[in-house]
Amino acid sequence: MREDEGWLDAEDYTPKYSAVIKLARLMVVQEAYERRREAIEQYESRGLSAKEAREKALSHYVLTQGLVSTFMTMAHDGKDPKPMQWLYRSRSYGFKIRYTTTAEGKIQWIGDDILYPKIRFT
Numbered sequence: 001m002r003e004d005e006g007w008l009d010a011e012d013y014t015p016k017y018s019a020v021i022k023l024a025r026l027m028v029v030q031e032a033y034e035r036r037r038e039a040i041e042q043y044e045s046r047g048l049s050a051k052e053a054r055e056k057a058l059s060h061y062v063l064t065q066g067l068v069s070t071f072m073t074m075a076h077d078g079k080d081p082k083p084m085q086w087l088y089r090s091r092s093y094g095f096k097i098r099y100t101t102t103a104e105g106k107i108q109w110i111g112d113d114i115l116y117p118k119i120r121f122t
Helices: 014-045 050-056 060-071 085-100
Strands: 108-110 113-116 119-121
Touching: 014 050, 014 060, 014 085
Parallel strands: none
Antiparallel strands: 108 113, 113 119
C-alpha cells in the first residue's frame, strides 16, 4: 500500500517479489551450509576425523538441490503448490503488465522548445 493508503500499481510489485525470491534463494543456500556444518560436527563427535567427517557429510550441492526441489520450484501435474509458486506467478503477471503497458510520457513541448526531464532543447 502507498503512504496515502491506496494500492500500488501492479508493475511496482515486481521488484518487491524479486527481492523476496532472491532472499529465499539466499536462505536456501544458508540452510544447506548450516546442515552440512551440523552433519560434520555430528560425525566428528562420533570419533571421525575432520577429513572423514567432511567426506561422509552430504555435499553443499546435494543439500541445496534437495532444498530447492522442496521449496523453490513450481508444482506440476496437479500436485500441491510449492511455497514459492504464488510469488513466481504473481511476479510473472507483474512483468507482463510492466512490459506491455505504455509508460507515461516525459517529453513536453513549450512553443519551439522540447523539454525532457532536466534537459531543454531549443
